[in-house]
Amino acid sequence: MKVRNFLDAYAFKRDMLFSIRVCKNIEKEKYPSAYVYLPKKEIETKRPVTGLDFAPLYPSFIMAYNLSPDKIILTKREADIAQNNGNILHKIEFPFNN
Template sequence: MKIRNLLGAYAVKRDIVFSTRVCENIEKGKYPGAYIFLPKKGIETKRPVTGLDFASLYPSLIMTYNLSPEKFILNSKDADITRKNGNTLHEISFPFNKRDIHAWCVRHDNQLEKKGLYPIVLKDLFNKRVELKTRLASLGKKKEQLGKVISSAKERGKRIPESLNLEYSSIYFDHDYLDSKQRALKVYMNTFYGKQKTQNLQSFFANWLEELLQQENSALILSQNS
């Protein structure tokens, strides 16, 4: 609901109106994909594992390929007409319910007037988060420096000036406040592609994967001993 309200606020500015009625008879099925788990440190010492993390991967893909409902084309005839009108299209194809789904989306070619509603909202949220994280980095350094000064004074048994305590408390509060805001923006961005809904499945799959690995290791030990 919050995402819908946010999109609605941006849509009005672009003279776009959309229905809030819940669609019925939606075809259900499974999509190909994977869930990425964070690595457990120390689980493998002989062959260290490194992770490659893309910053805001899925929101970045939505912004790059202009993935927005009003920019989608669902049949080849309309795609040909749109292409002949000078638009660049990105073709999408994936298996769903034992058949291949084909669609196209209009690329924005870095032109603001061609950008869809989703990419515009995400770009705005992304820029706001970058700005907050820049301010966080600066406050973080100040907080760390003051923390070291206060800790050093305590270790030497010296009296800590009230002004220093007040300054540290103020910086700590501002840092915590900005961090909460940037985390809220991250949740907004992630909710665009449903990440928050998949978090509930993490513990289930983690336990299942651990049991599977234990079974494979047991089978390997038995085969070596036989």
């Protein structure tokens, strides 16, 4: 599951628009796990514009929440059994799950 899907679901619940815009700038320098682009000089704004790079966070999410396809619980009954056995569950909910 990608972080932008969580952001999309969060925005959808709050009647906010959320979109992904692909940047077609040419990469200037290489850094481990990141792409850094120089800002376009013709754009002037009073607010800073930032990009979010979640790709390096995926391994830490997987380790922190013990994520893998075989760990997904799809039914309430399975969740109750897992909780009664002392497992810690992290609920992930989307607006279209209800």
